[in-house]
Amino acid sequence: MQYDVIIVGSGVSGLYTSINLDSNLSVLVLSKSSLENNNSNLAQGGIAAALEEDEEQDHIKDTLIAGNYKNNIDNLKLMIKEAKKDIEKLISIGVEFDKDKQGNLLKTLEGGHSRKRIIHHKDATGKEVLSKLIQVATEAENIDIIENAFVYDACKINDSFIVSAIYEDNKVLKFRCRYLVLATGGLGKIYKYTTNSSIATGDGIAIAYLLGAKISNLNLIQFHPTALCEENEERFLISEAVRGEGAHLVDQNGYRFMELYDDRKELAPRDIVSLSILKEMKRKNYKCVYLDISHKDKDFIKERFPNIYKKCLDIGIDITNEKIPVTPVQHYLMGGIYVNKNGQTTINRLYAVGECSYTGVHGNNRLASNSLLECLVFSRLAARHISLRKRKCLNNIFKEDIFKEDKYCIGINKINFNYKKQIQDIMQRAYFIQLDVNSAIHGIGVIDNILNDLKELNYVKDIHFYEIRNMCIVSKLILQESIRNVK
Template sequence: MYYDIIVVGSGIAGLYSCINAPKDTSVLLISKSDFLNSNTYLAQGGIACVLSEKDSFKSHIDDTVRAGRYENDIEAVKLMVTEGPLDVKRLSTMGVEFDKEDGGELKMTLEGGHSARRIVHHSDSTGREIAEKLLESARKEINISLAENTFVYDIKKIDDMFAVFVLGKNGKRDAYFASNVVLATGGIGKIYKYTTNSSIATGDGIVLAKRLGANIKNLSYIQFHPTALAIGEGERVLVSEAVRGEGAYLLNEKGERFMHKYHDMGELAPRDVVCRGILEEVKIQGSENIYLDITYKDSDFVRNRFPYIYEKCMEAGIDITKDRIPVFPCQHYLMGGIHVDFNSNTGIKGLYAAGECSNTGVHGKNRLASNSLLEAMVFSRRAAINIDIQNHSYKMIDADIRREGTSLIEPSIKEEIRDIMQKAYFVVPDMGMIAKGLSRLGEMIKGIEASSYIKDKEYYETFNMACVSKMVLEDIQKNGQA
């Protein structure tokens, strides 16, 4: 079937680009998993946005560039900061319920790296609220079709048209056609043992874009969040920056505050600084026991302000109104990705990228807290309204490739990839382990390609994870320390 626009990914960037597409176009939204399985849905803190007379665009721009270690594209930052407020206001008109003061004005919280209270939020489940309301809006648009549990395993460019090859829920192969494709496939968190990312974050869109000839930039610019709940393996619960914004202290094993030793903003320093401060404290004390403490605050305030975090910690036997929260850094966000211009164009006619899989230059080397949802809205909207719709006749392609292969790919390969990445690049790169990791990943990629594995979703995910991991380590090796 032919569409004007195919959007791959159902987080905020994918949904918002669909909603902003011209109403006289046909749009297909493809979601790898269920529509609400995304990093957007898991986002807690909120959206950074200048909506108060006490704040200013200049202040938000300065904070963003300072956090990004002055490697940001300043013009992209200005676009995001100045255009973003209109997008945030539009969310309210679409039913998103941001927390408000008794007088009706928006509540704004403070997070690390910000010099003013400018983060609007929906308790500590802002992403879930936005994702649900955007999905409701998309469902109401008659020009938007939705395909759930559909995995895009390849995209080919044929003249000025794209053939998008997919695996359906039952493993059936098919192909869709469009003159324009927007990649909004999210991050790469699942290449790490410990991540706050959802299960879909395997870097698929980045591999697809590279195969099409797009430029992949700064893939080693990975943000590690300093305060994930340090319990269990795999996906870890994020303990939002907003908890520190509301006054929580970081404590070492002895119960002492320590961040003042590493930055004059203390617990509210930019994320990369806090991560490095924690690791330095770990070296000093010879223990990974680090805690976040908000017990001195009113217990009703804590429960009402952070209901999701309270609930998740209670499931682990931790009452955050009475107990310290064990935390430790883990992988959180990708600043690099598919390089795009101010309209999210990749440089390949008709191919756009938005959200975490893209590299707009906004974040520089380190993302300022709560800028991610803002960036995703601004640049996905810009993509949608600047798409050049063209009509094509197209030829049907046989997408029903046989399930060649005799065996399923081993889950242990994914685990080995995660082990390599955790050892080679966790907050601070280990150049020796990077060299070893690159050698092994190269072997793995060749082995996967030459194998007799059945080419199902697990196969393609594993292959993509290995390719993205190799690109990350190559980027560090090429450019020096991340």
């Protein structure tokens, strides 16, 4: 099968790209899992947006402070300026943001924001946005969507890309397209403890790397200060908006320790809060610290944070009168596939959008709720760029359509699942909030051994095989870049 545009990924960035492309273009969206299984669906807090012109400068300033002034200033200004268009577009397709009694959008605060500018849908903003995007994309006649299609390879032949995917675990599908957009999200699963969904194994970044695209600042990983402290490896996030609405970070005895570390206390940027919690845990030999919002009105808590309230109640914690045990965990990737403001990578016709891309807007540390905004603005700009290029291109018909289902992947031995655990242990030890150079050097050696096994041991080339390959590639790049940065 052939398409004008193939988009790998059906999170907010993939689907928003698809619905912003010219409707004359044939579009295929491939998703390695269900349409709902991705980081977008988990986003709780909201979308940061300066909706009035006089608010833009403050939003830029706060983003620069959080990012340690390492942000790409042109792309940042562009993102803040364009925000209003995308919020209006979301509202026009039916996304419901919370409003006050007069019908004005309600705005909240999160760490690093100097004023309330985050619009939200209760504590499930991502789910609300994604569900409306799924509706629009599935109804569009020019967009095909295939779930459970795991893309493991993309190669470029002349002016087109051949995209290979394992479909429902047992078939290989091949497609051809003129423009390929990677919207594959983050890489949290290379860590033992993460807020990310199971899809986040850095696939798109590894595919781009293997194609020869430039990858930038992969060492810029964000750790979220407050995930629910449970035994699960995929950890439930206690949104920053809980602190934004007045929750305190306390130790076992109720002491608000953040005042020791930063004047902004609980609302300092995430890197500072995460590091402070880590220090506090080490200093006092704690397994976790606590988030306490019980001093707020009970009905307000239940209405504002219904999912967090329910999740905690399910494990026996009533947040209206009890403290929530929390720890920092891996959360977000600031680095990624290098792109310009139109989502173009360093390879012609290859685009990247969303968390897998590196636009530079976040600098060293993302300001809370700027990520969905980045997904929206730069996905729309990439879609516009592809649409304009395609209109100018006359020679857009492929000579033949040769791609169809293929045989299942070769190999004899079943892959050893322990490799995933090994990678997660390495990353957790070598680079969790702070880099441990010796563990990182050792970790690179172990990863090289795994990569060698993948080459030599005649494994069945199934989804697990490719996920492990991808996790190795991105983990190694992260560790190498982190070590380079301390030298």
